Amino acid sequence: MSYFIDRRPNARNKSAVNRQRFLKRYRAHIKRAVEESVNRRSITDMERGEKVSIPSRDISEPSFQHGPGGRRTIVSPGNKQFAEGDRLRRPSGGAGGGGSGEGQASNQGEGVDEFVFTLSREEFLDFVFDGLALPHLERKQLRVLEETRPVRAGISKEGVPARINIVRSMREAQARRIGMRAPLKRALREAQEALAAEERQDPVLRNPARIDELKSEIARLEKRIAAIPFLDTYDLRYNHLTHQPMPSNQAVMFCVMDVSGSMTQAHKDIGKRFFLLLYLFLERNYEKVELVFVRHHTVAKEVDEEEFFYSRETGGTIVSSALTLVDRIIEARYSPEQWNLYVAQASDGDNWDDDSATCLKLLDESLMAKLQYFTYVEITPHAHQALWDAYATIKTAYPERFAMEQIVQAEDIYPVFRELFRQRAES
């Protein structure tokens, strides 16, 4: 006796609990792997989720086993040239082994020594952003309610052709057709029966006038039935949309970077990582994130991403030129009413002597009021200069919305980034 059961509609992910338990248990390992990959790899790669490998010995489930050594007899298939009593050299090394033991090799990590699995993109980013919160997102969301979004709100009799609800329209049409035909059909049937009854009579008793009358009646009814339209204008139904206000869920991120002669490519690479991390972070919190790249030496210029990171410039540095440009772009394109505005600035700390005071004024009087957050990283192993001091003043004035850090080398980025966006206790 056998029976079939279709289990496909049943819940999937029966293992979800176990999977989460595993991730939780090896949280520390996974986090370390994630952090390494954030530091080491190009950040655009991380969008795809992440392959994580953990040393097998750390997660092995131990049991009593035989170790190497002693005397063993092994039976194998596929003998080709051996004869009884042959002696062979013991193959050196364990399974695989191979030449390299380099970092690259462990990346590929498919050996026996690594347990490799893939975190989904969501899981990966959760690990990256573990413990981080977007500053003051709530407030902005509540305040800005100007955008609307169309929401379905039932069916209406009026609308534009693009929104015709075909199923409902056809259903209406069918109901109408049935309704309109019914009395006609009944009359037709009666007429046909009367005609048949008349024709069944003896030829002598037939009333030719009656027959003609019935025939013309039948013809008239059939014509009327045929004339009922398949679809009429008042059958049409439309999907109705209303506009529902929704919180603004879009952000602009201004990447501002000093490209003067003192900034080397290494500096820029570090800056790039910082921008990309911030971008990734914003992207997770907003539906739409736009990027604006502003580079500057003595004058500022809005450029595309490629040019931003890779073209070379020389010359002095006037930071306020960039800040002025950002301000102007905000005025022109990104109303603070509709956009959440973020500025991320990377520099080596150089600035024209008396320009720092201008920056201070500009930020304090104009920019800070519009921004959600301003982050500044200074990529230099040297002592701070005037710009840092000016920014420090701003930081004291806007401790909630301004952050600045110093970075010396690439490995510092991630900790700095965490520092900038550390989940702030409600104050």
Next chain:
Amino acid sequence: MATEETPMTRRKPIATGSDWNFETLERYEQAIAELAREYRLDTYPNQIEIITSEQMMDAYASVGMPVGYHHWSFGKQFLSVEQAYRRGQMGLAYELVINSDPCIAYLMEENSLMMQVLVIAHACYGHNSFFKGNYLFQTWTDASAIVDYLVFARKYVAQCEERHGVEAVEQLLDACHALQNYGVDRYKRPSPISAEAEARRQEEREAYLQTQVNTLWSTIPERAAPLADSLLLDSENDPLGLHRHGRYPSEPQENLLYFLEKNAPLLEPWQREIVRIVRKLAQYFYPQRQTQVMNEGWATFWHYTLMNRLYDDGLIDEGIMLEFLQSHTSVVSQPDYDSPYFGGINPYALGFAMFSDIQRICQAPTDEDREWFPEIAGSDWLDTLHFAMHNFKDESFIQQFLSPKVIRDLKLFSLVDDDRDDSLQIEAIHDDRGYRRIREALSVQYALSAREPNIQVWEADIRGDRSLTLRHVQDRRRPLGQSLFPVLRHLHQLWGFPVKLESIENGDTVRRYQWPIPEAGRESA
């Protein structure tokens, strides 16, 4: 073709092409059932479930248990299955079958019609009849109760997690899992398990167990039976006769988990119950670990035979048959030892070759077969096959039925790896001098006792420092692997007091291990 019967009149194929639907599957199932009756395949009722590939991965991760308690190791299993599947390293096994009554078999929806029919033949009639017929399964598992028991186990573990915290339960399960291969009574038939009775008895047992343990550990011990004189300390060293009470336990105990469940001094009742659950499940899987070759060989033999009959009877067409042969060939392929694809002996290949060869010996014996297998050469093949399936496990099956022809076909050879010898030696190959030795060596290779170190509870020092001593009977100087220490650590967690392990070979203590590691040094030889 596998049949000697004259083919019946050819019928119309039930279906062609690769698409399946429930109606065709049912009709094929009936056709196979009819043939299976002819071959006297006695099975549990089949519950055939159609599932998606994701669900198959889930099923896989829970080691084929339809319901299981939660544990991270199953999550790990899931992740590695998923990884292998995504990378295409592994097709999902297209079938999974559970030893239960009714016998649950999973078919993946992605399978082609041929695959579904093949899986029905393989799992629902091959494996199923093996589960029902083989003596190990009959003795050790209770197919009708397992699903209920799993439900009970899952509920109980979940309850414990609620009451005592996920972490506490997880650690306990980790420790039990490390010992689960030693949670089996190898010689005594276990009592059948049933969820109802289990739940009803569970509370009584809690109370009862605790009193047992209390008696054992009471400070005024009863005198145990005195030991044989040779095992006692000299009266010179023990003039007051303090050690004349003998060892506890008086006999070495092979079932470590059982011993812990009944004797570990500090375990709470719920902890004992969880030890018991892991032990019961280990017991359930115990026959499967010992009948891999036979089980797969039997199922493969029957899918091959049944598919051929379906074809001979005209119920499947050439297209399906060709697809089947291609799939079957890859299932039973055996890469050579020096091939990059070599991963040990393929149990499907060996088992299929052996069962097919038994059939051949019965139907067309050669002189060699008459000499090697006087009893079965020329006998009724179906009787002989059923006899082999019912009464053996891998070890004895190979010992009994591995024929010179199979050794020749697979070109088996045996190799001695001795750490006192700087080269490896070929001990035997597929020739007249080698057949018996290869058969012997292969049989040992499949003996559970040779695959897993022989470790037993030797003594619990109930009157002294409460330490637990295990004995490892070392064979042919094969030492324990490094995983030993983590296992001892788990054992220590369960026992609660120091744990010692001695490796004994030929009566001499070769090595001692201890956990926690004493300050002075890791171990002394």
